Amino acid sequence: MTLQGKxxxxxxxxxxxxxxxEAARKVFGEHGYAxxxxxxxxxxxxxxxxxxxxxxxxxDAIFWAALTSRFRxxxxxxxxxxxxxxxxxxxxxxxxxxxxxxxKSDEQFLRMYVxxxxxxxxxxxxxxxxxxxxxxxxxxEVLQTGVDSxxxxxxxxxxxxxxxxxxxxxxxxxxxxGLPRHDPxxxxxxxxxxxxxxxxxxx
Amino acid sequence: MTLQGKxxxxxxxxxxxxxxxEAARKVFGEHGYAxxxxxxxxxxxxxxxxxxxxxxxxxDAIFWAALTSRFRxxxxxxxxxxxxxxxxxxxxxxxxxxxxxxxKSDEQFLRMYVxxxxxxxxxxxxxxxxxxxxxxxxxxEVLQTGVDSxxxxxxxxxxxxxxxxxxxxxxxxxxxxGLPRHDPxxxxxxxxxxxxxxxxxxx
DNA sequence: GTTTTTTGACTGACTGGTCAGTATTATGAC
DNA sequence: GTCATAATACTGACCAGTCAGTCAAAAAAC
Numbered sequence: 125m126t127l128q129g130k131x132x133x134x135x136x137x138x139x140x141x142x143x144x145x146e147a148a149r150k151v152f153g154e155h156g157y158a159x160x161x162x163x164x165x166x167x168x169x170x171x172x173x174x175x176x177x178x179x180x181x182x183x184d185a186i187f188w189a190a191l192t193s194r195f196r197x198x199x200x201x202x203x204x205x206x207x208x209x210x211x212x213x214x215x216x217x218x219x220x221x222x223x224x225x226x227x228k229s230d231e232q233f234l235r236m237y238v239x240x241x242x243x244x245x246x247x248x249x250x251x252x253x254x255x256x257x258x259x260x261x262x263x264x265e266v267l268q269t270g271v272d273s274x275x276x277x278x279x280x281x282x283x284x285x286x287x288x289x290x291x292x293x294x295x296x297x298x299x300x301x302g303l304p305r306h307d308p309x310x311x312x313x314x315x316x317x318x319x320x321x322x323x324x325x326x327x
Numbered sequence: 328m329t330l331q332g333k334x335x336x337x338x339x340x341x342x343x344x345x346x347x348x349e350a351a352r353k354v355f356g357e358h359g360y361a362x363x364x365x366x367x368x369x370x371x372x373x374x375x376x377x378x379x380x381x382x383x384x385x386x387d388a389i390f391w392a393a394l395t396s397r398f399r400x401x402x403x404x405x406x407x408x409x410x411x412x413x414x415x416x417x418x419x420x421x422x423x424x425x426x427x428x429x430x431k432s433d434e435q436f437l438r439m440y441v442x443x444x445x446x447x448x449x450x451x452x453x454x455x456x457x458x459x460x461x462x463x464x465x466x467x468e469v470l471q472t473g474v475d476s477x478x479x480x481x482x483x484x485x486x487x488x489x490x491x492x493x494x495x496x497x498x499x500x501x502x503x504x505g506l507p508r509h510d511p512x513x514x515x516x517x518x519x520x521x522x523x524x525x526x527x528x529x530x
Numbered sequence: 531g532t533t534t535t536t537t538g539a540c541t542g543a544c545t546g547g548t549c550a551g552t553a554t555t556a557t558g559a560c
Numbered sequence: 561g562t563c564a565t566a567a568t569a570c571t572g573a574c575c576a577g578t579c580a581g582t583c584a585a586a587a588a589a590c
Contacts, residue, residue, distance in 0.1 A: 136569090137569085158360065161544085161545060162547080171570075173571085174548075175571075177547070177548080181547095238445055239445040241445055242444055253505065282510075283518055284522070287494055287497055290497025291494065294490055294492075294493025294494070294496075294497070295486075295490075297445070297489070301463075302460070307486075315483060315487075316490070318526070320522070320526065322526045322528075323522035323526035324522065324525075325525075364580085365580060365581080374537085376537085376580090377537055377582080381535075386580065
């Protein structure tokens with residue numbers, strides 16, 4: 125009884141939390157941070173405004189939770205897939221595959237990631253910054269093994285890792301900038317891989 | 328008299344306009360769009376709030392004018408320098424040199440460019456989008472001549488051009504993300520050039 | 531004196547956040 | 561099992577602060 129009861133509550137609570145984050149991603153994704161109102165998020169989540177403040181202490185906190193939770197998932201999955209590969213080349217490819225799949229499958233997250241990311245970096249020490257750094261550092265680590273083994277030519281691995289992540293973001297910026305309309309069959313993932321790999325691979 | 332008067336007025340008007348844009352860049356750069364207030368911009372520009380509305384019809388219009396005027400300058404100068412070069416390789420190098428110099432020399436514009444750019448792309452058909460497209464298309468044009476002459480391997484030139492521009496932006500994102508602290512002597516411009524050039528150059 | 535430009539106090543819509551009250555679920559006594 | 565009590569979760573009307581935009585009056589230009 126006790127256990128079942130608690131489970132029921134906890135389950136409900138967790139469900140609510142997920143629901144709120146989902147709603148937040150939708151509203152933030154559609155309207156952007158500034159134009160998204162807490163009332164809208166509450167309505168979308170199907171809860172009262174006050175309830176939101178039981179789960180998160182501010183609009184800002186909701187935003188961070190919504191963005192970072194997905195970012196974290198994406199990064200974790202990319203890391204897993206990368207670890208499962210043997211060569212640096214395949215690790216990079218796997219990382220790209222995961223990130224592209226993630227961003228393609230979740231329009232709202234994509235919008236937040238592409239359009240709000242820059243603005244959020246303004247906050248020195250913000251949660252996203254640490255995550256971004258962590259993600260970049262893992263990729264840099266992988267690249268370093270390639271440099272050490274001679275698979276890649278010497279390069280600033282951290283800068284290269286960041287460049288790669290920015291390239292991924294850049295490919296999706298195209299969608300919002302309406303580019304390129306010319307070639308709908310264009311494969312951004314392959315393009316980024318080739319550009320990056322040729323750019324850093326040993327000659 | 329009339330002429331002199333008008334000239335004086337016009338001169339004042341133009342001076343005011345430049346002053347307002349300069350102030351706007353400072354305030355938007357420091358606080359971000361959402362946290363920048365029209366009152367702050369007016370104070371910074373040394374005019375009354377109402378005066379701003381004689382020059383621009385809204386906060387949004389001020390923002391656009393402030394961002395696009397600099398972006399336009401940067402693009403125009405890059406274009407000039409590129410045209411002055413003979414080879415595609417040197418054109419690309421020149422374009423990078425101009426953009427890096429611009430962003431390094433103007434902290435406020437850099438902040439707006441890096442942190443607000445994404446958010447602004449949200450507005451389909453916004454002024455920046457057209458500018459961005461135009462800038463990318465010019466670079467793509469240059470790349471195309473390289474492809475045609477065999478200097479570059481076949482590549483989606485528009486995507487490559489955008490990737491290049493995103494790489495530039497990415498190098499400056501590092502500053503805000505605090506990366507990389509490891510190597511202060513790191514030359515972002517050279518890095519981007521090599522990464523890009525190796526990535527798209529003929530094999 | 532008339533016209534043009536500038537001013538800055540004012541307005542009112544908007545929204546993040548609160549909290550007193552209500553509803554739901556868990557606990558315990560019998 | 562059932563009823564009373566406690567604990568927890570939820571609600572939404574409300575408030576206080578903010579800020580884009582206005583306009584009547586003042587200043588400046590002519």
